Amino acid sequence: MLTVGLLGAGRIAGVHATAISSHPGSRLVAVSDINAAAAAKLAAHHGAEARTTDAILADPGIDAVLIATSTDTHSDLIERATAAGKAVLCEKPVDLSLARALACRKAVSGNGRPVMIGFNRRFDPNFAAVKAALVNGEIGKPELLSITSFDPAPPPVAYIKVSGGLFRDMMIHDFDMANFLMGAAPITVSAVGSSIVDPAIGAAGDVDTAVVTLTYADGRLAVIKNSRRAVYGYDQRVELLGSEGLLQAQNMLENTVVKSTTAGVTGAKPTYFFLERYMPAYAAEWAAFVSAVNAGSALPVTLDDGVAALAMAEAATQSAKTGSSVNLAAMMG
Amino acid sequence: MLTVGLLGAGRIAGVHATAISSHPGSRLVAVSDINAAAAAKLAAHHGAEARTTDAILADPGIDAVLIATSTDTHSDLIERATAAGKAVLCEKPVDLSLARALACRKAVSGNGRPVMIGFNRRFDPNFAAVKAALVNGEIGKPELLSITSFDPAPPPVAYIKVSGGLFRDMMIHDFDMANFLMGAAPITVSAVGSSIVDPAIGAAGDVDTAVVTLTYADGRLAVIKNSRRAVYGYDQRVELLGSEGLLQAQNMLENTVVKSTTAGVTGAKPTYFFLERYMPAYAAEWAAFVSAVNAGSALPVTLDDGVAALAMAEAATQSAKTGSSVNLAAMMG
């Protein structure tokens, strides 16, 4: 039984708390949050205790911590938790600053504790099936990857301002998906972006619509499309052209009902947003973490993966400003 | 908090136990089974006690019982449980004998306790969406209903022999679906059937493939197709033609991945069988029961619904033998 401390009690922490409680091999022991009332409420709901973060990290009876606090605390908490001997699952991104993330990676590299970054989409059954088919050789050698990732509606501009920008906040999931499916980091990153959905997002220095192209050492190519607004719901698709075929992961729909009338043939919309779409992925992610920690085996997503995606976000941010492609290796220092 | 005793500890009882435990408004108190070890195991898994059925029914601290025992015990247990003041959710069918089911209905008619029959498919989000669209007038007046219901593989012949036959054991779900969607009982029932999947099923006196047509007082028609074998998985579809359009509930698929190769464009198979397909429906069914019992409001599926479906099964069994349509009202005595 893996005993777990949860750092953070916000919305996504609640999702993780349910995954921890529902898993037969893990038990939620304690929850901390800067909002003590939120921690108390979430802890009570799961039969756990509200504690301070310090108390959780100091408790030798806690095997692992799940970090679901605000992004600016991730690097510090990863360093402190691993130093305290905990296994760590940390929400993405590692940090908004690539330099800080690289320093974090260096800091924890010696202590040997497992650190997994919460790129939950790798555990989505559809994307996982694409990966499995690819590994199984079902489309031969991959050549051209396309990722479509649209949110249903933009967040408030106040959030945009502290988010690190679309490439770090939103597309980072897609950078990791590219790394997951391609099994390698790209050589170059080229980006274009604009604030066509909401000019206020542009005024805040960010883009809301973007296209990034990636090139790989062996000639493969990838393209990622992001928009902060798809009014029909959360649009999360992947397609991968290979030498012997094409793999596509299509959207999950709210239901399978189709209505044919004089107006056309109408089906349900995609599931609305990430909680609806990725709830099974969060459970599978947690199960994979528990399984790897218990077995002492390799984690399915590592701190290196978190750093790699962040470097791509930083490269894309730079490319969108200059109009030139950016060499990724140069970003890593 | 609704306190619940579970009668039965087999596979489907396990599904219900999870639904009861997971629901925030209900608590599983006790489990009984003729196999005491099975009851003990299931009870322990959910923090409940293993007891005798008598003890469960006699416990004034138990509000409701869920009957998931073998079909031949359903009528007796419904009568005993309601007499003991319990609210009842009983698995389908009410009985293999229409006469016994009618007697049960008569026996419990006076005691005022709520009895719901477990036609779980009404709670499937896809079929529920068809019903909602219909009620919402989205295809005008319904005219022609088609239900396709194929199991992935036939059960053992030993099961067939005690099952009551395809019409009572398998198509009874579809009879209830017809009643649910059409909102009325049919006037006539006509059936054809054969044992083309497995001659041993025919030798046991049953059919494995059947088509039933229903006619309604207002001229509407319905057709139900059953097969005990669809090698590609559990095929559960409904379509309803109305004066202003068509509604179709299509299969749920294992994932959304599509592969295009020289061999064609291939997607995932339907979810394999009823546990995969209808797990969310079992939870929704239980939630509807809890809600109605707590509110003292009308149950979404009643004992009358269970009797009606059974009468249709009996009519179909008779029609398949004679080649003539059977008037349903005549079946009800």
Next chain:
Amino acid sequence: MLTVGLLGAGRIAGVHATAISSHPGSRLVAVSDINAAAAAKLAAHHGAEARTTDAILADPGIDAVLIATSTDTHSDLIERATAAGKAVLCEKPVDLSLARALACRKAVSGNGRPVMIGFNRRFDPNFAAVKAALVNGEIGKPELLSITSFDPAPPPVAYIKVSGGLFRDMMIHDFDMANFLMGAAPITVSAVGSSIVDPAIGAAGDVDTAVVTLTYADGRLAVIKNSRRAVYGYDQRVELLGSEGLLQAQNMLENTVVKSTTAGVTGAKPTYFFLERYMPAYAAEWAAFVSAVNAGSALPVTLDDGVAALAMAEAATQSAKTGSSVNLAAMMG
């Protein structure tokens, strides 16, 4: 070069005239019609002559005639044309009277001239692909066939009155499709029908919505659904369950465009009616006729096929009245 006389100059004759003219191996020589102006116009459009039927049949320079006149003239014209040595392609149905069709078959049985009945749907590329996959063993042994065939809108009641009724006029196509796909005639025919689309159709003694079930000697089953009204367009689908899988021919759509909005995900409607859907089938039907006549090989659809479908229509008409299944062999005298 097959020289052709076309009997009839109505709408469907026009479709055939185009097929004849466009085929590199056939030439339209003459057109006849009781409406001389219509014959003249159609003939002129295709560089042919308007003549009387007598003149066409008497012309030794004409190899084949295509009969696209009113149904009540089909049997006579088949007899006269074959007696005159012509190869014949005759529109369905052979006749409204099974007795007359049987007599026609007897009359022409000795003269050795090829007579093909125009069941164009056998040449639809989608249904032909189902047949090919079936013959190729791709779903193992067929067990349960379903045919859905809905017209977009009912014809005028004046037409209904002379049509011979839904089973002879509309479902006869589906009877032939069943014969085509199952490769055998059924043993029994059971029908239910009602006039729920338009009471005036009922007042005229016909039904507008019907379901027919067929049983076969080897235990196979089939079901055919017809409606005179599907407001979303011409709904023409087939599905066939076999021991190793399911084959479905779905509707052809007006285009492949899909629109996702807050209202759902909407695609195009099915092609509107038989001219849109089956235009390629008419050309393929004609090509098959030319090819068989030139080669002296077996026709893909025969007068026997026409008689068989008509017998099923007569059986269904009778069954819908009595509520009992009808033995098809008994219909054939």
Next chain:
Amino acid sequence: MLTVGLLGAGRIAGVHATAISSHPGSRLVAVSDINAAAAAKLAAHHGAEARTTDAILADPGIDAVLIATSTDTHSDLIERATAAGKAVLCEKPVDLSLARALACRKAVSGNGRPVMIGFNRRFDPNFAAVKAALVNGEIGKPELLSITSFDPAPPPVAYIKVSGGLFRDMMIHDFDMANFLMGAAPITVSAVGSSIVDPAIGAAGDVDTAVVTLTYADGRLAVIKNSRRAVYGYDQRVELLGSEGLLQAQNMLENTVVKSTTAGVTGAKPTYFFLERYMPAYAAEWAAFVSAVNAGSALPVTLDDGVAALAMAEAATQSAKTGSSVNLAAMMG
């Protein structure tokens, strides 16, 4: 009746000859080709004469010429034909050299004769339906366009060497599609490409897989993906995200048959290549040309459109080499 001279007698000229002959308002009078035998054969098939190009251009009885010769002759023939007073429909591209195309445009700008460039895909019913829905405001304001355009198999390297490269030879169709759907030329063009399908293509100085991103003055973005090889067939899709929804034109399939087996649910492949997919588009293109010439109205695709697409191809070729985006206006001199 528009009288037409056809310059060229190759495969695509044959497609056009059929379109000209089948159209009720046009007549093919003469065909020329450097291969006199080919011209004679094609002319004979359509009841036309084989002539020299000079003779065709000098014939005052010929209203229009369709130029389907090799690309390096297009500009000269456009200039000569318009000078001779002919209306012109010229196959794409205008030229491999943007400078030559610009000179051609200048040369013909004064003579007032209509010149249409054969971007046939604008006339594909699916893409045309996307445009119509867009114009109709069905997805609000367009924001992000994606074009997927994969050929089934790469051409011989000998062809690659004289083709002008993927951007001028293949993606030029997609550049025009972008211009068609976006209704404006982009500001910048950025390209990445590689020769991962066949290294011999790289050795010949070309790419076989490429991604191009376009930015527009008002903040809209577009991305085009090309591959010379999709083993499952011709993959021709478009999707356009707007402020109120998404429009997608999906592939046309060989048939609508779906097979469900233990291996999954398999449908037909896309129609194989451009002749299968775009045959209706060629006929519609010709009809639009005839209609505009007869009416003296604006052509649906102009020489300007041909020049604009060529400029984008030249910009993409340059960007793929430098890794920097190219300002399109600068290309136009």
